[in-house]
Amino acid sequence: MSAGSSDYAIYRQVVTQLMSGEEQLPSLPAITLEIRRALSDPEVTLSQLNRLISRDPALSAILMKYASSALLRSQVPPKSLLDVLRVLGIAQVDRITMVHSVKSLFTLHSPAHKKLFLEAWERLVLKASCSAFLARLVGHVPADQALLASLLSEVGTLAVLSAFKHAAEIPSAELYYKLCREYSKSLGVIVLKKWAVDDAYIKVIRHAGDWQHQERAEVELVDLINLSLFHAIKQVGRSQDLPPLTELAAYGKLPAPLDFISDTGELSLLVNHRAEIEAIAATLR
Secondary structure, eight states: OOHHHHHHHHHHHHHHHHHTTSSOOOOOOHHHHHHHHHHTOTTOOHHHHHHHHTTOHHHHHHHHHHHTSTTTTOSSOOOSHHHHHHHHHHHHHHHHHHHHHHHHTOOOOSHHHHHHHHHHHHHHHHHHHHHHHHHHHHOSSOHHHHHHHHHHTTHHHHHHHTTOOSGGGOOOHHHHHHHHHHHHHHHHHHHHHHHTOOHHHHHHHHHTTOTTOOSSSSOOHHHHHHHHHHHHHHHTTOGGGOOOGGGOHHHHTOOTTTTOBOTTSSBHHHHHTHHHHHHHHGGGO
8 A cells, every 4th residue: 555545544534533423523603503593483583683693793793794795785784783684684694694603613723724724715715605696696596595505515625624633634735635525525414414404505515516416497506506616616726627617507507698608618707707706705704
């Protein structure tokens, strides 16, 4: 066995231990669970939610930022957290609470750990921002749902990193990518089931990267994620792993002019609206 394959076998063992429960899987913060329980209570008032969410200053700031973002295009930006709750509504607040939690879940144990996380997070941010932008154009999928689904579809990618607790254990970027290819989907499903999220998000994980997946004639949530994943992979320089855009089942569902393709083999609407997509990305950094 070569040194490279021997190293990979060691990393595989660490990840499989995480999946089997021998190591602790990432859990949602207690405040997130409390907020989500309150959001699911039909009797809860906005004032009660305001007091509860105010206990998490970071989440409060994210909600304020999001409610004033390019994604919503609010004519009058909200001036208080209570205004934000009125603008966004319960469903959006729930999804943004989850978005905020995803990034805060993973403890970074070393500079090498942080480097891998930030590289993965930047790709996820790009993918999620494209998903939200496409959802706004398509119209029948809420943009914040597409954004959350895009992030949750790669919780397993981030969770793979949580298997490595010490600086000496951190895999190289190449081995990390290989581990993600092998384990991120199954690990992501395990984590989302633990968090008791909606089955729609688990379905997205199962079919993310399945370029031929198709159930309905209209554009679905998973189609937006696959189109965005395609473009994110292309932008990070792994286009050798991709089929032509025209071969994606999701692409075939796009009506004109949304289906126009640029000289680089990407959707023209994404190429031409990078500034808007970057404005959405700014809410996630």
